[in-house]
Amino acid sequence: MLTYIPPERRPANKPTEKPWLLLLLAFVWLWPGIIDHDLWKPNEPVLHAAIQSLLAGGNVWVPEVAGQVYVEQPPLYVWVGSVLQAALSPWLMSEFTAIRLTTVIFMSIGLACAGGAGRHLLGRRHGRSVVLILIGCVGLMLAGHRMDAWAITFAGFAMSLYAMTRANDHTAWAGFGLALGWVWVFLSSSLSELFLVIIIAISMLVFARWRSRRYAMILVMALLMAVPVLCVWPYAMYQSNPAAFAVWWQHYAFGGFGGWNHSVLGHEFGYYFEVALWYVFPAWPLAVWTFMKRDKVDHRVWQVCGVWLLIGVLWLGLMRETYTENALILLLPLAVLGAAQLDSLRRGAVSFLNWFGVMLFGALAIFLWLGFAAMNFGWPAKLAERSAYFSPYYHPDFDYFPITIALLFTLLWLWAVTRKHVRGRQAVTNWAAGMTLGWSLLMTLFLPWLDAAKSYRPVVTQFEAALHPNTLQRLQNGSDCLYINAKDNKAGVLAWQAYSSVNINMEDAQACHYRLLQLKADDAQVAGGWQILWQGHRPREDYEHFVLVHKQQFDALF
Known part of the structure; x- marks a missing residue:
């Protein structure tokens, strides 16, 4: 006998998603770009030098870079990176990889907190969707795989958001999590980002749902726990090096807004709007769809994400500096909103997103495999020619292990995108898998x-190869030295400290018979009494041409 059952009384379809697949995808996403590569500009050489100064016995509160105090960013990344390098290098991994584990740790925490926020705001299974949207965004891919303090800032943002979502069911954890997020944000960025997350949390009091004794207690707890910790680093810096504290306070205390005595507002109009179009894709189109279905979304979601977005956009609009990483503040609320109505996406939109992702990342995979063949085997010839042009120091490197990993990733992606009956969640999963691929x-x-193209190692290797063996030995054993003016040649100091074994002097120019200069491409003239022994630069570099000169007589170069 056939019996009609209304749709609202029908049992829900059994979920087909497998949580372990999401964990596997997130794990695979975390590691590429972390393991075994040299230092890449702009931040990696600087942070590496700061960590080495700390491990060499430098001031823990004010690390040094190229002989100068480093106060552009607070030192939390330097602290954690130095601990990991001391504990894991060289017996387990290289020093660069050990330091980059800091990024892996905090990105993992950030993704976990973002997923927890999605679960508590939207319900079961939605936390997975938030994570999938995040790892599918170009912005997080770029910020989350390098030696960069933005990984800690993202974790602080995510921890703050997660703590706010737990305000109704776990007072103690919400207060502690909010304080911890604020501390991470400040010790990885500036007072500007700290005030931003504090203002967001306090602004929730404008809504009746949040004007409760419980939430007020959470804010008070967070402030009482966070403020003493937040004062430790500035106070310790002031006590140990007042001059460094003055520089930080006057120029860098408020990050993108400058310092207390040099604050500037405003930047090129529309910059962050253009950045957001690609930096937070596909989070923003999915958030737009949620806005169209806003009557089906709980008001608490709109209150949290709406306040976060409104204050974040205002903050970006007033900022002086135009760094793409600043757009990370928009990523979390847009990802949560994008996940809210993901399962209600129309079939046409789902099909387009899935088709676009398959075509885009499929074409990218084909291009990358062809590029690999070109740079190692010379075919296709035109592509091989362009490859040699952009990275002339590269020599064919046919290592079976990374090739096997790349082939495995390609096959897994092909398996993932050939599933049938794709819905919104599967389309976003395929997009995230394509980004990871x-x-x-x-x-x-x-x-x-x-x-070979981005590292200074080939340049330093050429420098050492150009020296006479006896000269190189004298520079290595300390009987002679290489003078580098850290003020005018900071890139040279960082590169030679990281990759060369020669004795570097940054203080006494007259004590060394060899000097490393940094000149422009068309300016290779030096003062009389000095002989040019070697010149080198990174590929396609116009402003960092290094010149090694040797003293022929005791004339001052400067």
């Missing part, structure tokens, strides 16, 4: 090629 292929097949 593209980045993984780039960081396996192309890693030696990128190192």
